[in-house]
Amino acid sequence: AANYDENASAKKFANYTVFKGKAALSISPILPVFSKPESGGSRVNRNGSVMLTFFPAVGQRKYDFTKKQLFALSPTEVGSLISLGAAESCEFFHDPSMKSSHEGQVKKSLSITPLGNDNGYFLNISVMNNVEKTNERMSVPVTKAEFAVMRTALSFALPHIMGWDQALTCHPQSPSAPAS
Amino acid sequence: AANYDENASAKKFANYTVFKGKAALSISPILPVFSKPESGGSRVNRNGSVMLTFFPAVGQRKYDFTKKQLFALSPTEVGSLISLGAAESCEFFHDPSMKSSHEGQVKKSLSITPLGNDNGYFLNISVMNNVEKTNERMSVPVTKAEFAVMRTALSFALPHIMGWDQALTCHPQSPSAPAS
């Protein structure tokens, strides 16, 4: 247990947050999970992701983080975002309860639409709950400079959330030569 | 031997796989092999590669991995793929028995052709066996977003499969100052 705590405290977290008039958007990378090491090595069990967290403004420069909405980008969705042309849009749909008995109750969508004139993008989240009959929407305008930060950070993160950095930099030592 | 097992279990594997109607495609990086360290250091003995594995669908969302066909991209072939223009094609030819007595028996080719309208690419593998008179073909359509993932992952992998990351980040400590 002591060992586990030591590991948890070694974890580091970082994000990139933009605060705008009606809402804020924070993005942060999440590591992949590898299987336990076995004799043949270990493999990626679950891909990492890039988590988008939207939270609404509740006053001037005041935001309510408890009303946050999350959207986790898969590697392919990250690929879509970093290859987005200046005038292009994209939209992703998630069902947080997919393949469970609650499938279809909540529908999340994230759309990215150009602000126009090569000026950045709107990032819009919509969370529709068919049981509670609610539809939360938040929209954050992202400038060209802010999107360049996201594009660079996501391009950097992509090989890491896929585990390729660990596959490519884990160099087991060759067995030491026998002492003669 | 215990040492060797410990090393093998430290190895990590990662891939990026897209599952389509008729076949799936998985790509994964393979490390270069360095020579044994000598007094003057060690050198890349064999370049790494990026392995493409195609395997056919045998039902809805069911794939037969035992019928897989492999194609290992060299650094220059990776360079070709990551610099491919939106409307461009490329094709590579491999002979798995090159420079052996079986040379010419099996001919592999990989071609990458645009889907059209800046929408991604077809990746096509053909394995022609002149002895068994067989010709296996598989084709996987890759969306623009999926190709962006491949391009980013391959650009990241390229310096690693060439060993440049190890040449550039292995900083031998300067000899420690004599104890006084």
Added chain:
Amino acid sequence: AANYDENASAKKFANYTVFKGKAALSISPILPVFSKPESGGSRVNRNGSVMLTFFPAVGQRKYDFTKKQLFALSPTEVGSLISLGAAESCEFFHDPSMKSSHEGQVKKSLSITPLGNDNGYFLNISVMNNVEKTNERMSVPVTKAEFAVMRTALSFALPHIMGWDQALTCHPQSPSAPAS
């Protein structure tokens, strides 16, 4: 204290400096600061930055470093610089005493303007001191090749000054299996 000195001496510094007729410009990366590790891990407390240091020429190939002017680029300002089109300009304004009683006394601005014909940029700093009634200006022409170095170095630095490299490469070991 001995521990602290050891740490300080482990720090490494690097920059990229261009020397021109009237002034020189040096850029160097500054690491983010993480909070102290707690049970839940540690977070970025303060983002890193890329420091621009301008210092004037006082003779042929002689520069006076004591007359330097500093400008620290935030992650978003770095994003602005690395996404700058060939014919585009950008300008940033800083107040080193923001939110203190001296707010507004000193106004710094950095502007980046194209040299024309896809030939690089002028980087101009202006430091206006309303109390001392001074206005220091320096301007450094940066060639296309030098700007490519800055763009590449800043793109590399960006995930690091945001702490994403540490969030993505700090892989706490899973608790070791109990000895049996």
Added chain:
Amino acid sequence: AANYDENASAKKFANYTVFKGKAALSISPILPVFSKPESGGSRVNRNGSVMLTFFPAVGQRKYDFTKKQLFALSPTEVGSLISLGAAESCEFFHDPSMKSSHEGQVKKSLSITPLGNDNGYFLNISVMNNVEKTNERMSVPVTKAEFAVMRTALSFALPHIMGWDQALTCHPQSPSAPAS
């Protein structure tokens, strides 16, 4: 001394070599040199570089490495190469004896000129020795795919030969909390 040998043997070398009809070209990265660690840390003493090695063909697929000519690209020259447009050229001039009594005896130049039709580049080296009245020239055509490998490898190498990776990833531990 034993310590020193151990360090030398830990060094790793990697290159990227293209073999063509009349000559071959090998590129490999060279690390920067930091000053000895002092109380305030250590700094880059000498930038690294990317070494280009040309050697002539002396028969079919036979090359004479003893007749090699070297050209070491500085960070800014690397920036010039990686930002080269498809139809652009560049040329660099080096004097290996600069600032010595032999200055001007040997003049090296490297020029990069497009093959045409977005098909890659010629890399041409010329080494003119005014004392021995010799002028060695070698020229290597580099395909678009091979140049993409060079561009990617050089972009990767650039922050490393400038020492920015060490400045950005060397995270001295904060002093450990006092034992209570």
